[in-house]
Amino acid sequence: MSHASPFLEVERLTKHFGGLTAVNSVTFQVARGQMVGLIGPNGAGKTTLLRLITRILKADSGKVRFKGRDITRAKPWDVVNMGIAGTFQVTRPFRRLPIIANVMVACLSPRAMKKGEWVKTIDARAMDALEFVGISDLAREPASCLSHGDLRRLEIARAIATDPELLLLDEPFSGLNPAETELLAKSIRRLHKGGRFGRLHSEGPAMIIIEHKLAELMKIVDRVIVLDFGELIADGSPDEIVKNERVIEACIGKGVT
Numbered sequence: 001m002s003h004a005s006p007f008l009e010v011e012r013l014t015k016h017f018g019g020l021t022a023v024n025s026v027t028f029q030v031a032r033g034q035m036v037g038l039i040g041p042n043g044a045g046k047t048t049l050l051r052l053i054t055r056i057l058k059a060d061s062g063k064v065r066f067k068g069r070d071i072t073r074a075k076p077w078d079v080v081n082m083g084i085a086g087t088f089q090v091t092r093p094f095r096r097l098p099i100i101a102n103v104m105v106a107c108l109s110p111r112a113m114k115k116g117e118w119v120k121t122i123d124a125r126a127m128d129a130l131e132f133v134g135i136s137d138l139a140r141e142p143a144s145c146l147s148h149g150d151l152r153r154l155e156i157a158r159a160i161a162t163d164p165e166l167l168l169l170d171e172p173f174s175g176l177n178p179a180e181t182e183l184l185a186k187s188i189r190r191l192h193k194g195g196r197f198g199r200l201h202s203e204g205p206a207m208i209i210i211e212h213k214l215a216e217l218m219k220i221v222d223r224v225i226v227l228d229f230g231e232l233i234a235d236g237s238p239d240e241i242v243k244n245e246r247v248i249e250a251c252i253g254k255g256v257t
């Protein structure tokens with residue numbers, strides 16, 4: 001790994017679904033530890049772009065490099081082991097397993113094991129992740145008892161339990177009330193600072209966060225990229241983005257707030 005190589009490089013990444021180009025030659029880079037918002041109208045290709053990075057979906061063309069390594073053809077589990085974790089727009093827990101067990105499964109990834117995390121410590125590590133997102137009091141309940149908001153928190157606990165260096169969050173605030181949103185935003189900021197969960201890395205993970213709640217998003221991120229019809233139409237600071245004519249027309253004018 002060369003020190004000159006950027007942390008995450010996405011180069012002319014393209015994905016078609018039949019005749020539809022969901023992601024169209026998208027190029028951007030993310031620096032280590034950077035907080036990036038990903039916005040755009042419904043159907044713009046945001047979720048598809050994150051799924052291409054985590055390799056849940058195969059790209060038709062273009063490249064993804066992570067810490068200098070080409071991961072364009074890597075397996076999804078290899079990508080997790082390299083330090084990329086994501087949450088999904090639709091949550092799918094093991095509903096009949098206790099909440100803590102749902103997180104312990106993520107702790108069993110070779111990435112966590114390689115770092116000397118053995119079975120005895122997995123329970124504690126999973127509990128840490130649950131405490132971090134604020135649902136540790138429910139740890140022994142089945143996942144089926146969780147509210148929509150708490151399911152989103154469980155997803156984040158599972159992702160951070162793999163000790164990611166790059167965390168991809170797909171609409172973490174969707175379905176949360178303002179108080180829950182504020183609570184989760186605080187956790188995300190704390191995670192970014194390294195804080196308690198920065199045990200294995202001195203700094204918190206870089207993040208790409210898809211979110212329609214722009215006011216909340218802008219308080220967390222230091223950069224925003226904008227997709228419209230699969231194309232990257234803007235990339236800048238939150239201040240620049242809210243003033244960008246093309247962005248206003250594509251998103252804000254269409255009621256994305």
Ligand SMILES: Nc1ncnc2c1ncn2[C@@H]1O[C@H](COP(=O)(O)OP(=O)(O)OP(=O)(O)O)[C@@H](O)[C@H]1O
Pocket residue numbers: 017020022040041042043044045046047048049089
């Ligand atoms: N598996 C799939 N098969 C066919 N078409 C798909 C598939 N996944 C996404 N699409 C289409 O690709 C386009 C981009 O979808 P995507 O889910 O990435 O958008 P999005 O920006 O995440 O939207 P939203 O804000 O509504 O979540 C949409 O037109 C969608 O219908």
Ligand SMILES: [Mg+2]
Pocket residue numbers: 046047048089
């Ligand atoms: Mg989406």
